[in-house]
Amino acid sequence: MHVVIIGGGEIGFALAQGLAASHEVFVVDNKPEVADRFEPLDVQFVLGPGTSREVLTRAGAERAEVLVACTGHDEVNIVGCGIARQLANPRTFCFVSREDFLKSGEKARGLAGFGIDRVVWPEAQLAEDIERIIRVPGALDAETFVDGAIRLVEYRLDPDSPFIGRVADLHLPENSIIVAVRRGEDFFIPRGASALEARDKILVMGVPDALKEVRRRMTGAPDTERQRVAIIGGGDVGLQVAERLERQLDGMELTLIERDVARGEFVAARLKHTLVLKGDGTDLALFESEDIGRCDVLVGVIDNDEKNLLASLLARHLGVRRIIARVSRRSNLRLFERVGIDIAISARGAAIASVLHQIQGETTRLLAVVEEGAGRILELDVPEEYAPRSLRDLAPPLNSIVGAIVRQSRAFVPRGNDRIEPGDRLIVFTTYAAADQVRVYFTRVR
Amino acid sequence: MRLAIVVHVTGTLVRLFSPAFLIAVPVAWIYGEWRDLAGFLATFAATWTVGTVMRRAGRHQPTDLENLRRIEGFAITAATWMVVAHFAAVPYMWTHDTYVDALFESMSGLTTTGATILTDFTRYGRSVFFWRALTHWVGGLGVIALFIAVLPRLGVGGRELFFAEAAGPTDEKLTPQLRDTAIALWKVYAALTVVEIVLLVIVGMPLFDAVCNAFATLAAGGFSPHPASIAGYQSAAVDWIVTVFMFIAGANFALQYRAVRDSRNALVQDEEFRAYTGVVLVATALLTVFLLRQDMSLHDSVRHAAFQVASILTTTGFASQDFALWSDQARMVLLLLMFIGGCAGSAGGGPKVVRHVLMARLTIRELRRTLHPRAILPVKLGGRVVPEHILRDVQVFMLFYLLTFAIGTTVVVLLGADLLVGITASIACLGNIGPGFGPIGPMGSFYELHPISKFVLTLEMWIGRLEVLTVLVLFRLEVWRSARWQ
Numbered sequence: 062m063h064v065v066i067i068g069g070g071e072i073g074f075a076l077a078q079g080l081a082a083s084h085e086v087f088v089v090d091n092k093p094e095v096a097d098r099f100e101p102l103d104v105q106f107v108l109g110p111g112t113s114r115e116v117l118t119r120a121g122a123e124r125a126e127v128l129v130a131c132t133g134h135d136e137v138n139i140v141g142c143g144i145a146r147q148l149a150n151p152r153t154f155c156f157v158s159r160e161d162f163l164k165s166g167e168k169a170r171g172l173a174g175f176g177i178d179r180v181v182w183p184e185a186q187l188a189e190d191i192e193r194i195i196r197v198p199g200a201l202d203a204e205t206f207v208d209g210a211i212r213l214v215e216y217r218l219d220p221d222s223p224f225i226g227r228v229a230d231l232h233l234p235e236n237s238i239i240v241a242v243r244r245g246e247d248f249f250i251p252r253g254a255s256a257l258e259a260r261d262k263i264l265v266m267g268v269p270d271a272l273k274e275v276r277r278r279m280t281g282a283p284d285t286e287r288q289r290v291a292i293i294g295g296g297d298v299g300l301q302v303a304e305r306l307e308r309q310l311d312g313m314e315l316t317l318i319e320r321d322v323a324r325g326e327f328v329a330a331r332l333k334h335t336l337v338l339k340g341d342g343t344d345l346a347l348f349e350s351e352d353i354g355r356c357d358v359l360v361g362v363i364d365n366d367e368k369n370l371l372a373s374l375l376a377r378h379l380g381v382r383r384i385i386a387r388v389s390r391r392s393n394l395r396l397f398e399r400v401g402i403d404i405a406i407s408a409r410g411a412a413i414a415s416v417l418h419q420i421q422g423e424t425t426r427l428l429a430v431v432e433e434g435a436g437r438i439l440e441l442d443v444p445e446e447y448a449p450r451s452l453r454d455l456a457p458p459l460n461s462i463v464g465a466i467v468r469q470s471r472a473f474v475p476r477g478n479d480r481i482e483p484g485d486r487l488i489v490f491t492t493y494a495a496a497d498q499v500r501v502y503f504t505r506v507r
Numbered sequence: 508m509r510l511a512i513v514v515h516v517t518g519t520l521v522r523l524f525s526p527a528f529l530i531a532v533p534v535a536w537i538y539g540e541w542r543d544l545a546g547f548l549a550t551f552a553a554t555w556t557v558g559t560v561m562r563r564a565g566r567h568q569p570t571d572l573e574n575l576r577r578i579e580g581f582a583i584t585a586a587t588w589m590v591v592a593h594f595a596a597v598p599y600m601w602t603h604d605t606y607v608d609a610l611f612e613s614m615s616g617l618t619t620t621g622a623t624i625l626t627d628f629t630r631y632g633r634s635v636f637f638w639r640a641l642t643h644w645v646g647g648l649g650v651i652a653l654f655i656a657v658l659p660r661l662g663v664g665g666r667e668l669f670f671a672e673a674a675g676p677t678d679e680k681l682t683p684q685l686r687d688t689a690i691a692l693w694k695v696y697a698a699l700t701v702v703e704i705v706l707l708v709i710v711g712m713p714l715f716d717a718v719c720n721a722f723a724t725l726a727a728g729g730f731s732p733h734p735a736s737i738a739g740y741q742s743a744a745v746d747w748i749v750t751v752f753m754f755i756a757g758a759n760f761a762l763q764y765r766a767v768r769d770s771r772n773a774l775v776q777d778e779e780f781r782a783y784t785g786v787v788l789v790a791t792a793l794l795t796v797f798l799l800r801q802d803m804s805l806h807d808s809v810r811h812a813a814f815q816v817a818s819i820l821t822t823t824g825f826a827s828q829d830f831a832l833w834s835d836q837a838r839m840v841l842l843l844l845m846f847i848g849g850c851a852g853s854a855g856g857g858p859k860v861v862r863h864v865l866m867a868r869l870t871i872r873e874l875r876r877t878l879h880p881r882a883i884l885p886v887k888l889g890g891r892v893v894p895e896h897i898l899r900d901v902q903v904f905m906l907f908y909l910l911t912f913a914i915g916t917t918v919v920v921l922l923g924a925d926l927l928v929g930i931t932a933s934i935a936c937l938g939n940i941g942p943g944f945g946p947i948g949p950m951g952s953f954y955e956l957h958p959i960s961k962f963v964l965t966l967e968m969w970i971g972r973l974e975v976l977t978v979l980v981l982f983r984l985e986v987w988r989s990a991r992w993q
Contacts, residue, residue, distance in 0.1 A: 319883075322883070325883045326883055326885060326892075328883075329883045329884065329885045329892075330885050330887070330891075330892040336875075336879060336882055337882060337883045337884075338879060338881045338882050338883065339881050339882070339883050340881050347881060350880075350881075351879065351881075
C-alpha cells in the first residue's frame with residue numbers, strides 16, 4: 062500500500078517505523094535535519110512543506126491510498142489533507158490538538174468538508190484507553206473484540222496471588238485462557254507446563270462471564286465493589302477521563318486535583334459528580350487529608366513527566382492499588398514501569414497504535430497490538446476448503462495460540478479436542494515476529 | 508444622585524399612569540356610580556397635573572437619561588411606586604377611608620398583596636372594586652415594565668429601572684431589545700387574563716366578577732369583589748380554574764413565553780420550574796392528608812389543598828375556604844409556603860423559589876467544604892455555574908428579607924396584636940401574599956390593627972415588591988449626602 066506521512070516528528074517516525082516493513086512509505090517534512098532520522102528506515106523522504114501541491118505530488122500523493130497528517134500544526138494538517146484529496150482519493154488521517162475539531166463533526170459536516178476521514182486527537186484516544194482500563198477493576202489493560210463477545214485483560218500477579226504456579230494446575234474457568242506472560246523484558250506464550258511467578262504480567266482472553274470469574278479469583282473482591290478514582294491533573298486528558306467516567310458512573314467516586322485555580326473552576330463547571338480539588342499533585346498533605354491512599358485507581362495526567370512520576374510514586378507509597386500514568390516522552394515509558402508504575406501510557410503511543418491498527422487492520426485484520434507491539438491479536442477466516450482438525454492435532458507455529466473461535470455468531474475459547482472447521486473465524490494471539498507465519502499457517506489449504 | 512432627573516422621570520411615569528383612572532370611568536358610568544365617576548375624573552386630573560409639574564421641575568439635559576446611574580434607577584423605581592400608590596389611594600379616600608387605610612389598600616393592590624382593610628363591602632361601589640382589581644393587574648408585571656413597553660424613549664435608561672423592579676435574580680431578555688421583551692411579556696399576560704375571564708364566565712361567574720378575579724389571579728394579587736373571596740362562589744369548577752391560573756401566574760412568564768415560542772422542553776429543563784412544581788405537589792399532598800384528618804371528603808381535601816397551596820405559594824392570597832380556621836398542622840404548611848414565594852420573573856412575590864434553590868445549594872456547598880477544604884465547588888443552576896456575586900446577592904437578600912420581616916413583626920406585636928397575627932401580618936405583607944391567620948385571615952380584615960402597624964405593613968409591601976435592596980439602599984445616609992439637584 063502507498064502511504065504518505067506529512068510530518069516527521071515523533072508520531073510520523075513511529076508510524077513510518079510500523080509501516081515500513083510491509084508498505085511503500087513517503088515522509089514529507091520541511092526540515093532537512095529531520096531526514097537524518099529517517100535514514101535507517103526503508104522509507105522515502107521528501108523535503109518541503111506538506112501544504113504544497115508540488116511537494117505532495119513528488120511524494121506520490123496521486124497514487125496514495127492512505128495519507129496521515131501529523132505535523133505539530135493543526136491547520137497544516139487540515140490543509141495537507143485537503144490538498145491530498147484534490148490530487149487523489151486517499152483515506153486521510155488528520156492529527157489535531159484541540160477538542161473543537163473533534164466536536165464539530167456531530168451536526169456540521171466538521172472536518173469532513175476538508176476531505177478528512179478520521180480526525181485523531183491523541184488526548185481523546187488516551188482518555189478512551191484510560192477509561193477502558195479503569196472500568197475493569199484490577200486490570201492493567203483491557204481490550205474487547207467481536208463486539209464485546211471476547212475480551213482480553215491484563216493482570217499483574219502479586220506475591221500472594223492464587224495464580225502463582227503451573228498453568229495446568231490453575232483450572233481457569235471454561236472459556237478463558239492465558240495467552241501470554243510478560244516477565245521483565247521477556248514475553249512468551251505459556252504452555253500447560255509453564256509456571257507463573259510473582260510480578261509476572263499475564264494476558265487472559267475469554268468470554269466476559271468467564272473473565273468475571275477470573276477477576277474474582279484474581280482480586281478476591283466482589284464484582285460490584287464501588288471504585289474510588291483519583292485523577293491528578295485537570296488538563297485535556299484529565300477532564301476527558303472524568304467526563305467519560307461520569308457518563309456511566311457505576312457508583313464510582315471521582316476526585317480530580319488541579320493546580321491552577323482558573324482551570325480548576327473551568328473543570329468543576331464541566332463536571333457534575335467529580336470532586337475537584339485545588340492543589341498540587343505532589344502535595345503529600347493534600348493526599349493525606351483527602352485520603353488519596355484509599356483510592357482503587359490513580360490516574361496521573363500532569364503534563365510534566367517528572368511531576369507525574371513523583372505524584373504516582375507518592376500514591377504508590379500511600380497504598381493506591383492501581384496507578385495509570387501518562388508519559389509524554391516515549392523514552393520514559395520503560396523508566397516508569399521499572400520504578401513500579403503499573404500502567405504507563407503515552408498519548409501519542411495510544412494514537413499511533415490506533416492509527417496503525419486502522420491502516421493495517423483492514424488488510425491484515427489486526428485486531429490489536431499489546432505490550433508496545435510485542436504481541437498482536439489477529440483475526441483469521443478459515444477457508445471453506447479447509448479440512449477440519451482438532452487443535453490437539455495441529456502443530457501451530459511457535460509463539461502463537463488460538464485464543465477464541467467465532468462460529469455462527471457464537472464465540473468460545475477452544476480446548477485441545479475442539480476442532481477448527483471451515484468458515485470459522487479465529488482470534489489468534491501471536492508475537493510480532495510470528496505474525497506472518499501464523500497467517501499463512503491457518504489459512505493454507507492442504 | 509441627581510435629584511432633578513429622578514423627579515423628572517418619576518413625574519413622567521406618574522403622568523403616564525394617570526390614564527389608568529379613566530379606565531374605571533366607564534365602569535362607574537355603567538353602574539350609575541356618579542360620585543365615584545367624579546372621583547376618578549378628579550384623580551386623573553390631579554395625577555396628570557402633578558406628573559406634569561414634576562416633569563417640568565426636573566428639567567435636564569437630554570443625554571442625562573441615557574446615562575442613568577444605578578442608584579438613580581433605584582430611587583426612580585421606589586419613588587414611582589410610592590407616588591403612584593398615593594394617587595391610587597384617592598378613590599378609597601373619596602369613598603370615606605382614612606389616609607392610612609386608603610394607602611394600605613392602594614399599596615396592597617399595586618404590589619399585588621391582596622391584604623385588605625375593607626370590612627363592609629356594601630359601602631363601596633362596583634367601580635371601586637374594579638379599580639382594586641385593576642391596580643393588581645397593572646402592578647402584577649410591574650408599573651415600569653408597562654411603561655417600557657409603551658415608551659420607546661426609556662430604552663437605554665429603562666434597563667436599570669426594569670431590573671430594579673423585576674422579580675427575582677434574573678437578567679434574561681427574550682429579545683435583544685428590552686422594549687420588545689416587555690411587550691412580549693405583556694402580551695402573554697394579557698392573553699392569559701382573557702382566557703381566564705372567558706373560562707370563568709363559561710362556568711357561570713358574572714362577567715364583572717370574572718374580570719376582577721382574573722385580574723387578581725394573573726397578578727398573583729388576591730382582591731376579590733366577593734367578601735368571602737373565591738369561597739363565596741361555592742363552585743369546584745371556579746376553584747380549579749383559579750388554581751391553574753394561580754400556578755401559571757407564579758411561574759416565570761418569560762419561560763412560558765419561550766416554551767410556547769421555541770420548545771416545550773424549556774419548562775422541564777428549567778430547574779426553578781421543576782422545584783416550583785415539586786413544592787406545589789409535595790405541599791398539596793401534605794395538606795390533603797391534614798385536611799382528610801379534619802373529616803373533609805377526599806375530593807374537597809384535594810381541591811382546597813391544591814387551591815390554597817397555589818394561592819399562598821404564588822402569593823396570591825385567595826381563599827377557597829377560611830383557612831384561618833384549619834388545624835395547626837394544615838396552617839403550618841401554609842405558613843412555610845409564605846416564606847417561599849413564586850418563581851423569578853413571575854407575578855408572584857416572596858423571596859422566590861430560585862433563591863431557595865440557590866440557598867440550599869450554598870448550604871450543601873459549605874457542608875462539603877468542611878469535609879474538603881481545598882475543593883473547588885461551583886454552585887450550578889441549570890448546568891451553568893452561578894457567579895459568586897449573584898450568590899452573595901442572594902445571601903444578602905435573604906438576610907435583609909428576614910430582618911425586615913422581624914422588624915415588621917416586632918412593630919405589629921408591640922402595638923397590641925397577638926403573636927400569630929404579628930408574624931403572619933408581617934410575612935403576608937412583605938411577601939405580597941395578603942391574608943394571614945386569625946382575625947387578619949381571608950375572611951377577616953387588617954382594619955382593626957393600630958394605624959402605625961398598618962403604615963409599617965404598607966411599607967413592607969412596598970419593600971417586598973421592590974425586592975428589598977432597591978428600597979433599603981435608599982435608607983443609606985451616604986446616598987442622600989451625595990445627592991444634588993442637577
